[in-house]
Amino acid sequence: MPHEFRAPDWDTYKMEYKQPHREIEPPAAEIALVTQALEALVAQGILPCAEYDLARFAAFRQAVRDTFEIPWTAITPRLQRAIYAINAIVRPRAMVAAGVFCGNTFISNAGAAVGPGACYEAEDLVGLEIVAAEAARAEANVRRIDPTGRARILAADAVAFAATYDRPIELLYLDASAPGDQGKRIYLGILEAAYDKLAPGAIVLAHNSVNNAERLAAYLATVRDPRRFQNSLNLVLDGEGLEVSRR
Numbered sequence: 001m002p003h004e005f006r007a008p009d010w011d012t013y014k015m016e017y018k019q020p021h022r023e024i025e026p027p028a029a030e031i032a033l034v035t036q037a038l039e040a041l042v043a044q045g046i047l048p049c050a051e052y053d054l055a056r057f058a059a060f061r062q063a064v065r066d067t068f069e070i071p072w073t074a075i076t077p078r079l080q081r082a083i084y085a086i087n088a089i090v091r092p093r094a095m096v097a098a099g100v101f102c103g104n105t106f107i108s109n110a111g112a113a114v115g116p117g118a119c120y121e122a123e124d125l126v127g128l129e130i131v132a133a134e135a136a137r138a139e140a141n142v143r144r145i146d147p148t149g150r151a152r153i154l155a156a157d158a159v160a161f162a163a164t165y166d167r168p169i170e171l172l173y174l175d176a177s178a179p180g181d182q183g184k185r186i187y188l189g190i191l192e193a194a195y196d197k198l199a200p201g202a203i204v205l206a207h208n209s210v211n212n213a214e215r216l217a218a219y220l221a222t223v224r225d226p227r228r229f230q231n232s233l234n235l236v237l238d239g240e241g242l243e244v245s246r247r
């Protein structure tokens, strides 16, 4: 049985993809649930602690709301908070996010290190998007929050990029969806291309661990294999899901 943390209302908690900023539940309920999920990650030895700065997260969320052009997103407020918090706790010096579309998922990770939600300084934060027009929009979105350029978007194939990246990756975020039947199966190709570059203890996040579990079966088997990863926990906070794995 895979490890999982499941919110009691995971299947009734729903967002409108075109209304990313609409509040779905009272902030105190969202904070309490995400803290429970972080504590479950601590209990599994995946995170060292469950604390992050609530005020900085609030400033980050407001900046995205004020500056980002988001045509749609499947990142629920719960997952936005959880992804930010994981980055704020892990503090990756190098973070790579694959398949970032308009950049909302990327900044959910990178917002812990740049802009008004920053709680540490990173060295390199890279978002990869294969569709050039989407990469350009993501880059413009990110520049409005991070004028420094430390967080950057590249129009590139995540598999090819991962194979040639020359830094130890401390956090890898997977959200690419290839055309046709391959879809989210591409996660495994990106993971295998990046695997040797994952620093010891690196965290790998995979969106859609619930609603794409079938297509992600080989990926999930890999991150749940103790010969490849120390541990892995499926966060079922919503109907999309986030698999959190520690190398």
Ligand SMILES: C[S@@+](CC[C@H](N)C(=O)[O-])C[C@H]1O[C@@H](n2cnc3c(N)ncnc32)[C@H](O)[C@@H]1O
Pocket: 072, 073, 074, 075, 098, 099, 100, 101, 102, 104, 105, 128, 129, 130, 131, 134, 156, 157, 158, 159, 175, 176, 177, 178, 179, 186, 207
């Ligand atoms: C469905 S979107 C992810 C949206 C995200 N879950 C959200 O809610 O904002 C997946 C993105 O992966 C991109 N993609 C597909 N194959 C890719 C690849 N090989 N490298 C980088 N990006 C890729 C697609 O162009 C698409 O923009």
